Amino acid sequence: MTDEQAMWRVQMQDDHVAFARLLERWQGPIRNLCARMTGDVHRGEDIAQEAFARVFAKRKEFRPEAKFSTWLWRIALNLCYDELRRRTRRNECSLSAERSDEEVSAEKLSEEPAPDQRLVSGEECELVRQALVHLPEIQRAALVLRYCDGLKLREIAEILQIPETTAASRIAAGLSQITRVLEPQLGKKTN
Amino acid sequence: MNHPRPEEWLLYMEGDVSAQDKARLFQHLKECPDCSAELAGWRRSVQKLERLADQDQTRTTARHLKRSFAVTTVVRWAVAAAIVLYVGFTLGRLSIRPGASERVIAERVREEVRGQLRNDLLAAIDPNRKAQEDFQKQLREGFKGALDDAVKGTAQSTGIAVDTLQLVHQQLDEHQRRLLELITTVRNQQIADYVSLRRDLETAVSAADTDLQENSVRLNELADTVADTVVTIRNE
Numbered sequence: 001m002t003d004e005q006a007m008w009r010v011q012m013q014d015d016h017v018a019f020a021r022l023l024e025r026w027q028g029p030i031r032n033l034c035a036r037m038t039g040d041v042h043r044g045e046d047i048a049q050e051a052f053a054r055v056f057a058k059r060k061e062f063r064p065e066a067k068f069s070t071w072l073w074r075i076a077l078n079l080c081y082d083e084l085r086r087r088t089r090r091n092e093c094s095l096s097a098e099r100s101d102e103e104v105s106a107e108k109l110s111e112e113p114a115p116d117q118r119l120v121s122g123e124e125c126e127l128v129r130q131a132l133v134h135l136p137e138i139q140r141a142a143l144v145l146r147y148c149d150g151l152k153l154r155e156i157a158e159i160l161q162i163p164e165t166t167a168a169s170r171i172a173a174g175l176s177q178i179t180r181v182l183e184p185q186l187g188k189k190t191n
Numbered sequence: 192m193n194h195p196r197p198e199e200w201l202l203y204m205e206g207d208v209s210a211q212d213k214a215r216l217f218q219h220l221k222e223c224p225d226c227s228a229e230l231a232g233w234r235r236s237v238q239k240l241e242r243l244a245d246q247d248q249t250r251t252t253a254r255h256l257k258r259s260f261a262v263t264t265v266v267r268w269a270v271a272a273a274i275v276l277y278v279g280f281t282l283g284r285l286s287i288r289p290g291a292s293e294r295v296i297a298e299r300v301r302e303e304v305r306g307q308l309r310n311d312l313l314a315a316i317d318p319n320r321k322a323q324e325d326f327q328k329q330l331r332e333g334f335k336g337a338l339d340d341a342v343k344g345t346a347q348s349t350g351i352a353v354d355t356l357q358l359v360h361q362q363l364d365e366h367q368r369r370l371l372e373l374i375t376t377v378r379n380q381q382i383a384d385y386v387s388l389r390r391d392l393e394t395a396v397s398a399a400d401t402d403l404q405e406n407s408v409r410l411n412e413l414a415d416t417v418a419d420t421v422v423t424i425r426n427e
Contacts, residue, residue: 035247124242176197176229182235182239
């Protein structure tokens with residue numbers, strides 16, 4: 001069942017099973033997006049849940065000819081922007097994505113690289129997460145969608161409702177900025 | 192030196208340029224160390240972002256694997272425990288030949304123990320199951336709430352729409368009635384005006400006719416007088 005077929009069932013028949021399928025398929029990517037945008041894994045999970053609740057609440061507004069993923073990304077991003085604006089008003093700043101015990105223990109089930117490599121990889125990812133949080137929201141969203149979620153330029157432009165050239169320009173600006181932040185910290189290491 | 196725009200470098204880096212542009216940009220890289228360094232920095236940053244995505248994906252997969260593993264293990268343990276209990280009860284009861292009521296009680300106890308064992312094992316092995324169940328419960332309640340609100344809203348909207356429609360019909364009827372009255376009044380007025388005008392015209396025509404007749408008589412008299420005068424002058 002495609003996303004659009006499942007969403008049609010949710011829209012027309014309030015099909016909870018179809019919705020659960022969409023949830024299963026998309027909760028990972030959406031949770032990751034929200035965590036990267038907010039710099040907070042736990043808050044990212046809350047926002048991801050909120051995104052799906054909103055998708056269900058607004059199911060009648062989904063246009064059948066549209067792409068479900070684009071709509072979902074947009075809802076999640078808007079919630080992230082709301083969260084960031086709330087934080088700016090409250091003057092909060094969450095810089096680190098604290099890892100829970102579950103996340104640490106979950107790594108034990110994956111292939112374990114050599115200890116020093118794992119430490120370097122973990123540290124680097126943490127620094128990249130923090131660098132992302134320091135980018136302007138519009139550049140952060142464009143970078144995350146392109147290089148973390150693997151979306152094409154056209155798709156990113158559609159989600160953000162901007163021309164492709166603007167999307168390219170934001171990605172380029174984001175890359176320049178994040179490079180300036182990361183290179184002094186991580187040096188010029190490559191794979 | 193004219194540097195290409197950042198968007199051009201992005202497309203070049205992603206291999207999304209024409210052969211002509213590719214050659215032009217490549218030539219610029221050979222001549223411009225700043226652009227070359229910038230692009231190299233971008234490539235390194237892209238690799239770091241992709242590694243971050245891989246780590247998140249690994250974490251998500253591990254979480255799924257852990258849950259599936261835990262559930263599978265729990266299910267196996269629960270089945271094993273249930274089999275042991277059942278066999279134990281059966282053997283025990285076979286030796287004593289219980290009556291019908293005792294069999295019913297034994298069955299209920301087996302069910303209860305199985306259920307309790309399953310819950311205890313699940314809670315012990317997967318501490319996040321409760322969180323997951325809470326989340327699912329919240330989601331279900333949220334959906335149900337949203338669904339109930341939507342149904343109520345729809346019913347309310349329908350009721351309001353029906354009332355509004357009835358009101359509109361009533362007002363439309365009222366307007367129609369008033370319009371008809373107005374038309375009738377105007378028409379009656381027009382008829383009265385017409386009648387009055389006709390009467391005035393008839394009066395005017397009649398008066399004019401009378402005047403004409405009088406004038407005609409006078410003219411005849413005048414003509415006679417003139418004729419008599421002419422005759423008199425001729426005779427003289």
